[in-house]
Amino acid sequence: MKNRKQHIYEEAAILFREKGYMATSMRELAVRVGLEPSSLYSHIKSKEEILRKICFDNARRFIVGIEEIDQNFLTPTQKIEAIINLHIEVAIEDCTSTTVFNDEWRHLSEPKLSEFLKLRRLYEEKFKRIITEGIAKGQFKNLKPSTVMYTLLSSVRWIHYWHRPGKDPRMPELKKEITLMLMSGLKVSH
Amino acid sequence: MKNRKQHIYEEAAILFREKGYMATSMRELAVRVGLEPSSLYSHIKSKEEILRKICFDNARRFIVGIEEIDQNFLTPTQKIEAIINLHIEVAIEDCTSTTVFNDEWRHLSEPKLSEFLKLRRLYEEKFKRIITEGIAKGQFKNLKPSTVMYTLLSSVRWIHYWHRPGKDPRMPELKKEITLMLMSGLKVSH
DNA sequence: TTGCAATACGAACACTCGTTCGTAAATTAA
DNA sequence: TTAATTTACGAACGAGTGTTCGTATTGCAA
Numbered sequence: 476m477k478n479r480k481q482h483i484y485e486e487a488a489i490l491f492r493e494k495g496y497m498a499t500s501m502r503e504l505a506v507r508v509g510l511e512p513s514s515l516y517s518h519i520k521s522k523e524e525i526l527r528k529i530c531f532d533n534a535r536r537f538i539v540g541i542e543e544i545d546q547n548f549l550t551p552t553q554k555i556e557a558i559i560n561l562h563i564e565v566a567i568e569d570c571t572s573t574t575v576f577n578d579e580w581r582h583l584s585e586p587k588l589s590e591f592l593k594l595r596r597l598y599e600e601k602f603k604r605i606i607t608e609g610i611a612k613g614q615f616k617n618l619k620p621s622t623v624m625y626t627l628l629s630s631v632r633w634i635h636y637w638h639r640p641g642k643d644p645r646m647p648e649l650k651k652e653i654t655l656m657l658m659s660g661l662k663v664s665h
Numbered sequence: 666m667k668n669r670k671q672h673i674y675e676e677a678a679i680l681f682r683e684k685g686y687m688a689t690s691m692r693e694l695a696v697r698v699g700l701e702p703s704s705l706y707s708h709i710k711s712k713e714e715i716l717r718k719i720c721f722d723n724a725r726r727f728i729v730g731i732e733e734i735d736q737n738f739l740t741p742t743q744k745i746e747a748i749i750n751l752h753i754e755v756a757i758e759d760c761t762s763t764t765v766f767n768d769e770w771r772h773l774s775e776p777k778l779s780e781f782l783k784l785r786r787l788y789e790e791k792f793k794r795i796i797t798e799g800i801a802k803g804q805f806k807n808l809k810p811s812t813v814m815y816t817l818l819s820s821v822r823w824i825h826y827w828h829r830p831g832k833d834p835r836m837p838e839l840k841k842e843i844t845l846m847l848m849s850g851l852k853v854s855h
Numbered sequence: 856t857t858g859c860a861a862t863a864c865g866a867a868c869a870c871t872c873g874t875t876c877g878t879a880a881a882t883t884a885a
Numbered sequence: 886t887t888a889a890t891t892t893a894c895g896a897a898c899g900a901g902t903g904t905t906c907g908t909a910t911t912g913c914a915a
Contacts, residue, residue: 479862494771495685495687495771495772497685497687497688498687498772500901500902500903501902501903501904502901502902502903510862510863510864511863511864511865512864512903512904513863513864513865513866513904513905513906514862514863514864516903516904516905517861517862517863518862521903521904522903522904578768581684581685582685582688616845616846616849618842618845618846619838619839619842622839622842622843622846623846625823625824625827626820626821626823626843626846626847627820628823629819629820629821629822629823630816630817630819630820631816631819632819632822633815633816633818633819634815637815648809649809649812652808652809652812653812653816655806655808656806656808656812656813656816656850656851657816657850658850659806659849659850659854660846660847660848660849660850660851661846661850664849664854669892690871690872690873691872691873691874692871692872692873700892700893700894701893701894701895702873702874702894703874703875703876703893703894703895703896704892704893704894706873706874706875707891707892707893708892711873711874712873712874
C-alpha cells in the first residue's frame with residue numbers, strides 16, 4: 476500500500492465522477508481505499524480538500540497548456556487547433572478528474588470558489604484573445620468571440636463523460652474527426 | 666398564491682440549477698415557496714418526484730420535437746439545423762429545467778433512471794439516423810455519426826448554463842451564429 | 856533494542872437530511 | 886349555516902453526514 480494519499484485522491488475522483496461530490500460519502504470513500512472512515516483523516520484534512528486539489532490541479536494544467544501554446548509562433552488557426560487537442564487529450568487521459576473539474580467545482584466554498592473562478596476567467600480571456608486575433612486576420616468567421624469560445628469549449632465536454640478509463644486505439648481518429656469538424660466550423664469558407 | 670404545486674416545481678428547478686439536486690434541501694425549498702417544510706408534502710409526494718417531473722417533461726419535449734422535425738419533408742441538412750435550433754430555443758426559454766434535465770437526471774433512482782436512459786437512447790438513435798442519412802446523401806462530412814451527434818449535442822450545452830432567465834434581444838443573433846458555425850462544421854466543404 | 860513519528864481504529868459528537876403524523880386552520884361544497 | 890376536503894403547521898423520527906478524539910498499532914531511525 477504505497478502512497479495512500481494519492482490512492483485516496485484517485486478513488487475520490489472516481490467516486491465524484493460516478494455519483495457527484497455531494498452524493499459521495501467519506502464512509503464510501505473509506506471502503507474503496509480499504510480504510511475506516513476516521514483513518515482517512517490521517518492523510519487528508521477534509522473532504523473539500525480533495526475537491527480543491529482536483530479542481531486546482533486541472534485549472535493549472537489548462538492554464539499552463541494555453542500559455543505554452545500561446546507563446547509559440549503559431550497562427551491563430553494553429554493555436555485554436557492546439558487548444559482543442561489539449562482539451563481532448565486531457566479528457567481522455569484523465570477523464571475522472573476532468574469530470575470533477577468540469578462539474579463539481581461549484582461545491583467549493585469561499586474563498587476558494589472565487590479563486591477558482593478567477594483562474595477560469597483568466598483562461599477564457601486568453602482563449603478569447605486568440606479568437607479575436609483570428610477574426611481580425613480574416614482566418615475565422617466574424618462571430619462573437621465569446622459565442623465561439625463557449626461553443627468550442629462545450630463541444631468537447633462529452634468526451635470525458637463517455638470515455639472509459641484505459642487505452643482506446645480509436646483515440647487519434649476521434650481527435651482528428653472532432654478537430655476537423657470544429658475547425659471547419661470556425662474558419663472562413665472559401 | 667394560486668397553483669402552489671407549480672410554484673414548488675418552479676422554485677425547485679431554480680434551486681436544483683443553482684446548487685444541484687443533492688445540495689438542495691427541502692427546508693431551503695420551503696423557504697423559497699413560503700411554506701414550512703412539512704407543508705410541501707401536502708402538494709408533492711417526495712423530493713425525487715420533483716426531479717422526475719422535470720426530467721421526463723423535458724425528455725418528452727425533445728422526443729416530440731425531433732419526431733415532428735423528422736416526419737416533415739426536409740433534407741438531412743434542414744433537419745439537423747432544426748434540431749440544433751430546438752435545443753437552443755429550449756435552453757433559452759426554459760434554462761432552469763434544461764440544466765436539471767442535463768445534469769441532475771443521474772440522481773433518479775431505479776427504475777425511473779433506466780426509463781429515462783431508454784428515452785434518451787431513443788432520441789439519440791433518431792438523431793444518429795438523420796446524420797447517417799446526411800452522410801449517405803453526400804451532404805455531411807464522412808465522420809462517425811455518434812461523434813458528430815455528441816459534439817453537436819454538447820456544443821449547445823453552455824447556453825442554458827450561461828443564459829439568465831428573461832428576454833434577451835440578442836437571442837436571434839446568437840441562434841444564427843451558433844447554427845452557422847455548427848452546420849458549416851458538419852456540411853461537406855465545396 | 857528502544858524511542859518516536861506516522862498511521863489506523865472505534866466510538867461518538869453535533870448536525871442535517873427527507874419524511875411522517877396528529878392536529879389545526881382554511882377553503883370549498885352542500 | 887353545516888359538512889367535507891384540502892392545505893398548513895410543529896414536533897419529532899430514524900438515518901446518514903463530515904469530522905474529532907483518545908488510544909492503540911505500525912514502521913522506521915537511533
